[in-house]
Amino acid sequence: MEQRYLRYSDGRYEADIDITVEEWKSMLQNENIFYKEALDMVLKWYKEIDHQATSKAIMAKYSPELKGTPYNGIVIGLTNRILKYLNRFEVIGTDGNKSKFIVPFEGWHQDYNPSKHFVWKLRDxxxxxxxxxxxxxDQPFPSEEDELTSSIVESTPDGKKILCYTTRYERNAQNRRNAIKIHGTVCQGCGFDFEKTYGEIGRDYIEVHHVKPLCEGEGSVPINAETDLICVCANCHRMIHRRKDSVLSLKELQELLLANKS
Incomplete structure (x- = not known):
């Protein structure tokens, strides 16, 4: 079996991982490779901005009651199954031992500082x-409900099932990532910073609002992340959609905040 080597370059760990999209698709559909716990892990990272997060951040979000992370063991087991299936290569780490995380993930320390937490990013x-x-x-945030959904509801008394017919407007995750790269994660309305307020669990969190609601369009439309999207906190996002007849523009929102500032 070919040996490939983990490299440390400009604060990042790299290796020649040549697993194709088709190979990943084949393995994802193989329950003998992607056990439920491994698929759950991958999906958690997928939902993060740019599909990257520290294990600590994922733990804080999904399993705050646990003292230790299960993900190191899960990724080791998953990688062992992947390499056995491919039967093509193994990766030798910078310490001379076999490296596992680098197969499904890329990695680096926050701010490229070895004393900080390690970031895992799903391979493209x-x-x-x-x-x-x-x-x-690409699930919407709860505060995007008014913009995403129009419903006809048939209901029975409390406690029984409700049947809902819903129209959802598909979002492209890349547009969201582009908006965050351009506008950042500090609210463009009020200046709220999730990480500054909540710490690690708030890192890289922000909601992305379509300036023109998707429900007003006729099918798919091209999106300019710089002009068609803004990044706002949950409170501002709710207020933008508060009016029944129309949504607030960013300028209107900012003027309201200024006018009511105590």
Whole structure:
């Protein structure tokens, strides 16, 4: 079996991982490779901005009651199964031992500082495979409900089932990532910073608002992330959609905040 070597370059760990999208798709559909816990792990990272996060941040979001992370063990087991299936190569780490995380993830320390937490980022080919298989859904944040959904509801008394017929407007995750790269994660309305307020769990969190609601369009439309999208906190996002007849513009929102500033 070919040996490939982990390299440390400009604060990042790199290796020659040549697993194709089609190979990832084949493995994702193989339950003997992607056990439920491994698929759950990958999907958690997929949902993060740019599909990257520290294990600590994922733990804080999904399993704050646990004292230790399960993800190191999960990724080791997953990588062992991947390499056995491919039977093509293994990766030797900078310490001379076999490296596992680098197969499904890329990695670096926050701010490229070895004393800070380690960031895992899903490989692009794995992300593409998940999307092509329809295994992921770009779910809206709850505060986007008014913009995303129109419903006809048939209901019965409290406690019984409600049947809802819903129209959802598909979002392209890349547009969201582009908006965040351009506008950042500090609210453009009020200046709220999730990370500054909540710490690690708030890192890289922000909501993305379509300046023109998708429900007003006729099918798919091209999106300019710089002019068609803005990044706002949950409170501002709710207020933007507060009026029934129309949404607030960013300028109107900022003027309201200024006028009511105590």
């Amino acid at each position: 080919e794995l992300v593409q495979a998940l999307e092509e298989l329809g295994m992921v859904d």
